[in-house]
Amino acid sequence: MKSYTLMTPGPVPLPPEVLEIMARPMEHHRTPEFVQLFNRVLANLKKVFLTEEPVFIHTSTGSGGMESALVNCLSPGDEVISIVSGKFGERWADMAEVYGAKVTRIEVPWGQVVRREQVEDALRKQPNAVAVLCQACETSTGVLHPIRELAQLTKNHRAVLMVDAITAMGALPLPMDEWGLDVLIAGSQKAFMLPTGLSFISFSKKAWKLTETSKCPKFYFDIRAEREANENGESLFSSAVTHVRALDLVLEIFLGQGMHRVYERIQALSKATIVAAREMGLEIFSSTPSPSLTAIKIPDGIDGQKVRAEMEKSFAVIVMGGQDQLKGKIIRIGHMGAIRDEDLIATLRALAGSINKMKLGAIDDAKVEAACTKASGILRETPAVVLKT
Amino acid sequence: MKSYTLMTPGPVPLPPEVLEIMARPMEHHRTPEFVQLFNRVLANLKKVFLTEEPVFIHTSTGSGGMESALVNCLSPGDEVISIVSGKFGERWADMAEVYGAKVTRIEVPWGQVVRREQVEDALRKQPNAVAVLCQACETSTGVLHPIRELAQLTKNHRAVLMVDAITAMGALPLPMDEWGLDVLIAGSQKAFMLPTGLSFISFSKKAWKLTETSKCPKFYFDIRAEREANENGESLFSSAVTHVRALDLVLEIFLGQGMHRVYERIQALSKATIVAAREMGLEIFSSTPSPSLTAIKIPDGIDGQKVRAEMEKSFAVIVMGGQDQLKGKIIRIGHMGAIRDEDLIATLRALAGSINKMKLGAIDDAKVEAACTKASGILRETPAVVLKT
Numbered sequence: 001m002k003s004y005t006l007m008t009p010g011p012v013p014l015p016p017e018v019l020e021i022m023a024r025p026m027e028h029h030r031t032p033e034f035v036q037l038f039n040r041v042l043a044n045l046k047k048v049f050l051t052e053e054p055v056f057i058h059t060s061t062g063s064g065g066m067e068s069a070l071v072n073c074l075s076p077g078d079e080v081i082s083i084v085s086g087k088f089g090e091r092w093a094d095m096a097e098v099y100g101a102k103v104t105r106i107e108v109p110w111g112q113v114v115r116r117e118q119v120e121d122a123l124r125k126q127p128n129a130v131a132v133l134c135q136a137c138e139t140s141t142g143v144l145h146p147i148r149e150l151a152q153l154t155k156n157h158r159a160v161l162m163v164d165a166i167t168a169m170g171a172l173p174l175p176m177d178e179w180g181l182d183v184l185i186a187g188s189q190k191a192f193m194l195p196t197g198l199s200f201i202s203f204s205k206k207a208w209k210l211t212e213t214s215k216c217p218k219f220y221f222d223i224r225a226e227r228e229a230n231e232n233g234e235s236l237f238s239s240a241v242t243h244v245r246a247l248d249l250v251l252e253i254f255l256g257q258g259m260h261r262v263y264e265r266i267q268a269l270s271k272a273t274i275v276a277a278r279e280m281g282l283e284i285f286s287s288t289p290s291p292s293l294t295a296i297k298i299p300d301g302i303d304g305q306k307v308r309a310e311m312e313k314s315f316a317v318i319v320m321g322g323q324d325q326l327k328g329k330i331i332r333i334g335h336m337g338a339i340r341d342e343d344l345i346a347t348l349r350a351l352a353g354s355i356n357k358m359k360l361g362a363i364d365d366a367k368v369e370a371a372c373t374k375a376s377g378i379l380r381e382t383p384a385v386v387l388k389t
Numbered sequence: 390m391k392s393y394t395l396m397t398p399g400p401v402p403l404p405p406e407v408l409e410i411m412a413r414p415m416e417h418h419r420t421p422e423f424v425q426l427f428n429r430v431l432a433n434l435k436k437v438f439l440t441e442e443p444v445f446i447h448t449s450t451g452s453g454g455m456e457s458a459l460v461n462c463l464s465p466g467d468e469v470i471s472i473v474s475g476k477f478g479e480r481w482a483d484m485a486e487v488y489g490a491k492v493t494r495i496e497v498p499w500g501q502v503v504r505r506e507q508v509e510d511a512l513r514k515q516p517n518a519v520a521v522l523c524q525a526c527e528t529s530t531g532v533l534h535p536i537r538e539l540a541q542l543t544k545n546h547r548a549v550l551m552v553d554a555i556t557a558m559g560a561l562p563l564p565m566d567e568w569g570l571d572v573l574i575a576g577s578q579k580a581f582m583l584p585t586g587l588s589f590i591s592f593s594k595k596a597w598k599l600t601e602t603s604k605c606p607k608f609y610f611d612i613r614a615e616r617e618a619n620e621n622g623e624s625l626f627s628s629a630v631t632h633v634r635a636l637d638l639v640l641e642i643f644l645g646q647g648m649h650r651v652y653e654r655i656q657a658l659s660k661a662t663i664v665a666a667r668e669m670g671l672e673i674f675s676s677t678p679s680p681s682l683t684a685i686k687i688p689d690g691i692d693g694q695k696v697r698a699e700m701e702k703s704f705a706v707i708v709m710g711g712q713d714q715l716k717g718k719i720i721r722i723g724h725m726g727a728i729r730d731e732d733l734i735a736t737l738r739a740l741a742g743s744i745n746k747m748k749l750g751a752i753d754d755a756k757v758e759a760a761c762t763k764a765s766g767i768l769r770e771t772p773a774v775v776l777k778t
Contacts, residue, residue, distance in 0.1 A: 013415055195631035337415075
């Protein structure tokens with residue numbers, strides 16, 4: 001297997017400690033040892049979500065977590081306001097429709113942030129709305145939405161705020177109880193530095209109320225059944241033991257170091273990328289970039305898909321391109337996971353080198369050097385979280 | 390972490406090759422290399438399912454696969470016949486009810502096999518039944534149901550036969566197309582020797598017809614959307630890369646060796662366990678034991694839960710006890726996964742030693758020795774499938 005520098009916004013590079021734990025012999029999820037570990041993990045997840053409510057683990061991708069939010073709270077016919085600012089916003093709105101919700105979409109141009117007034121207006125027009133759906137970070141555009149402000153709006157409204165924080169939780173603070181977030185969803189393969197396979201979800205008291213009357217059918221994602229099982233110390237279905245053990249390690253280290261250190265490192269990678277891109281004369285795509293990833297505009301006349309492919313082929317650096325309407329127009333660099341300073345520098349060089357291959361002299365060599373120097377300086381100030389304890 | 394001999398009917402002990410591959414660096418599921426691997430895995434799964442129809446991978450436990458079968462084929466109000474012979478039969482019937490099916494349960498005493506006439510009768514009484522649900526192997530009792538016979542009944546009926554083969558697929562032949570099985574479900578943490586986290590599912594032409602009109606809401610488990618994505622070479626949602634890579638290895642080895650060798654080894658472990666248990670004066674709980682696991686009756690007056698705990702504490706051997714109505718009455722020994730001859734022998738000694746600790750002299754030492762000798766002899770004739778190629 002060829003060795004690549006993985007710089008995508010999920011999955012992310014895993015630290016050696018996580019890889020090592022993935023290779024441990026299998027154990028059974030109903031043994032006392034594993035049950036103890038499982039309960040520690042659930043307790044520690046609450047400390048990352050900053051909530052007094054239980055946090056649950058589904059064996060699923062993030063999309064399974066998004067489905068869990070809907071099927072546990074909604075009933076067919078419910079009015080739902082869905083903020084659609086990219087591919088994942090579209091997916092969630094579509095999903096809500098599949099489950100019978102009457103969805104009003106707040107369409108936000110891709111790369112832009114939702115405006116408070118748009119949501120205020122929608123809530124005013126729909127006093128019976130049951131939920132507002134929003135991505136904290138819309139992975140397809142790199143935008144960070146003003147989740148705290150939105151929570152202030154839903155606080156005085158009937159609707160709950162459901163937050164897809166799959167590409168945000170663990171990368172930036174989203175204190176669930178303090179901000180009043182009602183449903184909060186995370187995924188394993190992002191800032192939690194694990195392989196794809198788990199989603200995490202928590203429900204506020206206001207959201208629990210909805211679960212009491214929700215009429216969407218559910219079984220695999222039935223959160224009330226899961227809660228009952230968890231209260232007896234167990235998972236509802238077989239635990240994905242390998243993932244959960246690795247999650248235990250990551251949470252112990254995160255909380256041992258303090259989440260602020262994890263956030264600071266991701267913030268530093270974001271800042272270094274933005275500063276370096278601008279130094280090289282490139283534009284940032286999103287109006288309010290999330291620290292978890294940076295979407296960079298590919299200069300006009302250059303095919304971003306070819307840039308991405310060239311970065312992979314000639315530099316062994318994997319980034320993501322744009323999806324759907326953004327195909328060929330942006331590349332997206334992730335800042336989560338076990339990213340070393342040199343990984344970002346290699347990515348910046350690969351980006352410049354690949355753009356120059358498409359259009360000779362598009363980025364001046366001196367600018368590339370200056371960009372890398374600035375990026376290195378920023379990263380040096382905030383070293384990677386030491387995982388080995 | 391203490392080292393245990395894991396002898397449960399899933400999760401199962403993983404071969405070193407699988408553990409090693411779990412520890413490989415993360416890669417992205419949309420890269421050409423992974424897409425190639427993913428498509429090879431899908432093609433190889435068809436060779437294990439022995440079907441011309443596509444086989445799909447969900448990131449979920451086996452229960453997610455059971456849900457996928459229902460939500461993709463059924464509509465609320467559909468008549469369903471559910472064979473309930475243990476905990477997993479109960480779960481599937483409950484699940485079908487959650488999704489609005491009118492479920493008629495064929496109750497089979499736990500440990501017994503369903504009789505052909507029971508199903509024939511039910512189908513006659515319900516000409517409009519849309520599906521018959523049955524476990525191939527009911528994990529909670531160790532019973533193997535006559536799936537081939539049931540398929541002969543559904544072949545001439547409107548109903549499809551849905552088979553939960555989570556604890557059977559890969560452990561015994563279940564040729565989907567030849568037998569006429571309509572929905573076939575498997576799970577990663579059983580005979581496929583992987584950690585928990587994936588389910589596999591395939592639909593016959595008769596079942597595909599149902600998916601066209603099915604009105605159960607679905608998104609995460611939407612098999613028509615998954616099929617469309619797979620036809621474009623990709624998974625619908627993020628792939629659980631780590632698991633899928635390990636699955637690729639297991640399938641290559643299984644198919645390289647021939648599935649008959651995998652089945653023979655599991656059959657030998659089953660036979661050795663049954664012969665040894667009887668030699669020690671113990672009874673087999675199930676009327677028709679599945680090769681994938683053996684449920685052994687704990688002698689009257691002895692608490693099986695204590696036997697299980699003692700096997701763990703004093704012998705570091707992990708087996709499963711009975712669930713619900715069988716609590717304390719049986720122990721279940723798994724025969725899937727990377728089980729060496731000495732693992733089964735250690736399990737037999739642990740079982741006898743633990744029973745004797747509860748009731749001095751319950752099993753004669755000479756009988757234990759004779760049992761182990763017989764078991765060793767049987768296993769020697771059918772060595773474990775060599776994994777290193």
